[in-house]
Amino acid sequence: MSETAANRPLQGLVIVNYGKNQLVEATDGDIHRCVARRGLPQIVCGDEVEWQPTGKKTGVIETLLPRRTTLLRADGNKGHRALATNIDQVIIEAALEPALDYYLIDKYIVAAELANITPLVVINKSDLIRPEDRERIDRLKAEYSNIGYSVLLTSVLENTGIEEFINHLTDKTSILVGQSGVGKSSLIKRLLPARDIEVGKLSAASGLGKHTTTSTTLYHLPRGGKLIDSPGVRDFHLGEVDGSDLAYGFREVQAYLGQCRFNDCRHLSEPHCAVIAAVAAGDVLERRLESYRRLLQPEKYKP
Numbered sequence: 001m002s003e004t005a006a007n008r009p010l011q012g013l014v015i016v017n018y019g020k021n022q023l024v025e026a027t028d029g030d031i032h033r034c035v036a037r038r039g040l041p042q043i044v045c046g047d048e049v050e051w052q053p054t055g056k057k058t059g060v061i062e063t064l065l066p067r068r069t070t071l072l073r074a075d076g077n078k079g080h081r082a083l084a085t086n087i088d089q090v091i092i093e094a095a096l097e098p099a100l101d102y103y104l105i106d107k108y109i110v111a112a113e114l115a116n117i118t119p120l121v122v123i124n125k126s127d128l129i130r131p132e133d134r135e136r137i138d139r140l141k142a143e144y145s146n147i148g149y150s151v152l153l154t155s156v157l158e159n160t161g162i163e164e165f166i167n168h169l170t171d172k173t174s175i176l177v178g179q180s181g182v183g184k185s186s187l188i189k190r191l192l193p194a195r196d197i198e199v200g201k202l203s204a205a206s207g208l209g210k211h212t213t214t215s216t217t218l219y220h221l222p223r224g225g226k227l228i229d230s231p232g233v234r235d236f237h238l239g240e241v242d243g244s245d246l247a248y249g250f251r252e253v254q255a256y257l258g259q260c261r262f263n264d265c266r267h268l269s270e271p272h273c274a275v276i277a278a279v280a281a282g283d284v285l286e287r288r289l290e291s292y293r294r295l296l297q298p299e300k301y302k303p
């Protein structure tokens with residue numbers, strides 16, 4: 001190999017982010033543990049990079065290639081940090097155990113919408129749905145599909161809804177997000193039975209998940225598509241979003257924006273607010289406007 005060929009950076013895909021270092025998949029499929037050159041932004045799962053080998057299966061990330069999309073969350077300091085990049089679809093997974101949290105689902109949908117990524121809602125553990133839960137689940141499905149979001153029901157335990165789930169994954173990169181213990185890793189393990197993927201139990205005391213998955217990891221699916229597993233959250237914080245941008249995160253509200261009497265209407269209690277009128281007319285759900293208001297004024301909703 002000539003000197004220049006040896007030094008030419010290689011292309012790679014970041015498939016695991018451990019924070020301090022990353023696993024980079026080379027174009028030949030080999031995996032290398034890399035550190036990022038100083039001065040680069042935090043490299044995350046889904047990033048496309050240029051890297052140089054430094055030894056057997058190790059390397060340095062030299063360049064971060066442009067990100068097509070970036071899913072953001074709050075960094076606890078008024079700013080944002082990337083959760084994963086180059087994603088086409090955010091799969092928001094929920095289940096009856098741990099409890100369904102509509103506000104959490106809405107927050108993830110807004111994060112996806114603001115990042116130009118398609119949201120998909122998956123209710124896993126459908127085997128736990130008792131007759132008395134049926135109405136609640138049907139309503140959730142109807143409410144989100146009326147807005148334009150697909151809602152799938154899956155059960156890893158009973159192996160139902162899996163084919164339909166797979167059909168939503170081919171030809172794109174998706175990320176699974178949601179509370180700890182809803183079964184994100186279980187769904188991936190169902191698609192990749194030969195992979196060593198860790199699945200946790202719910203705590204007997206709290207009924208909550210135990211944060212089994214600790215690093216964001218990208219998997220290539222046998223029938224096409226890439227699927228990223230992410231560590232479960234207790235809560236998801238969007239971070240600061242400009243008030244006028246926030247409303248655009250609510251797809252069914254978009255049509256009314258610009259129709260309020262005041263240009264800077266925040267749709268709280270202003271007179272002649274088109275969004276409030278749409279709720280009164282039954283065209284926008286009160287619950288969704290409430291999610292918007294909670295995101296706009298989190299301090300008002302602190303317990």
Ligand SMILES: Nc1nc2c(ncn2[C@@H]2O[C@H](COP(=O)(O)OP(=O)(O)OP(=O)(O)O)[C@@H](O)[C@H]2O)c(=O)[nH]1
Pocket residue numbers: 124125126127128154155156157158179180181182183184185186187198199200201202209210211212213214230231232233
């Ligand atoms: N009843 C039932 N239990 C399930 C189903 N899918 C997963 N579980 C159980 O839910 C628990 C949590 O599963 P995980 O896959 O570890 O959940 P996770 O969302 O990856 O959790 P974190 O990694 O902590 O975010 C395990 O005990 C699974 O066996 C399902 O379809 N039905």
Ligand SMILES: [Mg+2]
Pocket residue numbers: 184185186198199212213229230231232
């Ligand atoms: Mg997991």
Ligand SMILES: [Zn+2]
Pocket residue numbers: 260265266267268270272273274275276
């Ligand atoms: Zn308004």
